[in-house]
Amino acid sequence: MEINKITVLREGINSTFQDLGRSNFYHIGLPFSGAMDKRNYLISNKLVGNKYNEAVIEFAYQGPLIKIEDGNINFAISGDVKFNLKKNGKLINGDCYKNYNLSKNDEVDIISTNNSVYGYFAVSGGFDLKKNFGSFSTHVRSNIGANNGNKIQKDEKFFIKDFNDKHANKSLKYMNSKIEYIRILKGTNFDYFFEQSIKEFTSKEFLVTKLSDRMGMRLQGPKIKNLKDTNIRSEGLIKGVIQVPADGNPIIMLSDHGTIGGYPKIGVVISADYDRLVQIPPGKKIKFELIELKEAEKLYKLYQMETENLLSQI
């Protein structure tokens, strides 16, 4: 049997294996994790003909430089990503949402994400990895998931399960939406905050700061003033919850968040807007719009229909 193997020549900034996430472990302190931008994750797997929940490499800002050590690979990159291929010694500009074949000694250099945060690198057949607690998703903080719960490191080698190129020429025409307003629902401690602060929260711009990662996104803008208590009894969190600590700067919980938290919750990002939210890079400003549950549910259906429609075009 042919061995298909890649080597990581440069690891990138935050490259990890991710799938659809890990359910049913919040109560012991393991977050859901999984691909931050679910739609792009699903598209990358579909482009290489994988099962919808196969592990892919997720990278942030700058991705890895990968060399084909042995055999062949067939891959696709999704997101808004600048990358090059070195094929038979020739340098080629890569296009996202397109399927490519590479052979021994070829390289793929994932240079950067454009005006966004996350991108996905999927290989046909999938990486040969072990699941941990029912999922490949890596949670670095608790050392759980594929690759022994670690980020992908320089010089590491990974095997591809079974190469095939029957998906070659698959592609998709897709533009990632870059609208920087995010819809939210009222949080369970909405009444902890001054009316003026709530007004500002839902009308003014907030800067996404550099202190943002897979765990959370810290924002800066008008200070959100608390009128009751700046702490609550610790309780469960979910991704998308917007907590406001005593300093008045909101923090949005993202996929690797701590499972329990003790700051008041002013709002929760709707599920339909989560993929767009996580792709907003530090330095950009976002605005929040308060909507009702019914509307959020409708918007999710729409989001889901769009996703399925995109996947069916591949």
Add this chain to the structure above:
Amino acid sequence: MIKNISNLGDAALYCDFGNDVDQKTNFKVIKYFENIKKQNIKGITNLTPSYNKLIISFDLNVVNFKELKTQIEDIKISENKIKQNQKIIKIPTCCDDEFALDIERLSSKLNLTKKEILEKYLNKEYFCYMTGFIAGMPFLGDIDKKIRLERLETPRVKVPKGAVGITEQFANIYTFESPGGWNILGSTPTKIFDQANEKQPTLICPGDRVLFYEINKKEYFKINGNK
């Protein structure tokens, strides 16, 4: 027994059992948690019990808030079935100055000697209200009223793995190195969260009883499972 169910975002139920933080309220939360977990209700992706709340996350592709709320409201749990878990987990703890990072602070703020603090803290049965924040971290209570103190004004950037701490009425164990603001009294060499054991990764579960007993440095390094 659930006082109110509201939505937390569009994909979670927020079950409120009141504002009290006591074992009676927490038992109810744990009973609901265990009952719902056993039922394998379609669409539920996660359950997060805490002192007096239970958060139920669900897959919006499968079920919605209104439907799941009705299902949860229909669950009947009889009060008299609520029994304490009799399992006691004994945690060896070394309170040598090397590990008791905040005992001086506690001593001066509480006006107690180090020995008095440890006497009040060690060899008492605590109740596990919940686990989480970081993998396997138990939230235990209630500690002696005389040794209660608020968190550090400036939390540590790194609390070492194995550190045992107290704040307000609670005690905990840092199962991984993590930022944190609890008053550190010692360190346990016992592995509390074991990634390799997928069936039972956590040594301490909600509802369990936990007791800290003192060991010396020599014994500590002999057991050390946190290396």
